[in-house]
Amino acid sequence: AQSVTQLGSHVSVSEGALVLLRCNYSSSVPPYLFWYVQYPNQGLQLLLKYTTGATLVKGINGFEAEFKKSETSFHLTKPSAHMSDAAEYFCAVSDGEGGSYIPTFGRGTSLIVHP
Amino acid sequence: EPEVTQTPSHQVTQMGQEVILRCVPISNHLYFYWYRQILGQKVEFLVSFYNNEISEKSEIFDDQFSVERPDGSNFTLKIRSTKLEDSAMYFCASSINRDSGNTIYFGEGSWLTVV
Numbered sequence: 001a002q003s004v005t006q007l008g009s010h011v012s013v014s015e016g017a018l019v020l021l022r023c024n025y026s027s028s029v030p031p032y033l034f035w036y037v038q039y040p041n042q043g044l045q046l047l048l049k050y051t052t053g054a055t056l057v058k059g060i061n062g063f064e065a066e067f068k069k070s071e072t073s074f075h076l077t078k079p080s081a082h083m084s085d086a087a088e089y090f091c092a093v094s095d096g097e098g099g100s101y102i103p104t105f106g107r108g109t110s111l112i113v114h115p
Numbered sequence: 116e117p118e119v120t121q122t123p124s125h126q127v128t129q130m131g132q133e134v135i136l137r138c139v140p141i142s143n144h145l146y147f148y149w150y151r152q153i154l155g156q157k158v159e160f161l162v163s164f165y166n167n168e169i170s171e172k173s174e175i176f177d178d179q180f181s182v183e184r185p186d187g188s189n190f191t192l193k194i195r196s197t198k199l200e201d202s203a204m205y206f207c208a209s210s211i212n213r214d215s216g217n218t219i220y221f222g223e224g225s226w227l228t229v230v
Binding site for chain 2: 009032034041042043044045049051052090092094096100101102103104105106107108
């Protein structure tokens with residue numbers, strides 16, 4: 001069964017610092033992986049997704065994530081944090097096993113950006 | 116950009132009362148979903164809907180819950196007799212298809228508080 005673990009419910013960085021949000025997945029078949037972002041009072045918005053091909057995926061707002069099969073990870077990074085990046089970030093996995101295409105989400109990581 | 120819209124944004128209801136949460140999916144999407152997030156917990160899948168019937172549902176989606184597409188645009192979630200533990204943010208979502216790599220588009224959520 002597919003599952004996702006997001007390490008750290010809160011991550012705090014200074015403006016301009018590297019952002020690293022961790023996500024590890026569990027899946028018995030090759031997965032599809034997603035990062036969604038939720039800004040205050042808004043819905044979940046897709047940041048990026050990995051389906052097949054290049055393991056380094058670039059998304060919106062300067063974010064990227066790398067699929068590492070050997071580590072079962074899909075960590076989200078951004079070289080330089082902006083105040084506007086403060087939001088809740090959700091990792092999700094979907095593998096289609098058993099005919100189900102419903103993504104499973106993690107608990108979310110709240111990114112706090114200090115001036 | 117087309118978006119999923121949800122009403123109400125907040126609702127407070129008394130335990131035992133019926134609640135209907137409404138959603139307007141993106142117009143050319145064929146698959147519809149409800150997810151929920153209890154405060155501090157994971158975003159959990161409730162149900163998916165296609166071609167006027169439930170295509171998948173989770174263990175959470177028991178007889179208390181029902182979904183309906185009453186007309187060509189609305190998609191509703193009904194909770195027949197609310198319990199305290201139903202207090203959560205409920206997200207409606209839609210997608211064009213249901214492949215594993217498919218992007219699901221979310222609404223802003225309806226925050227339900229049961230007292």
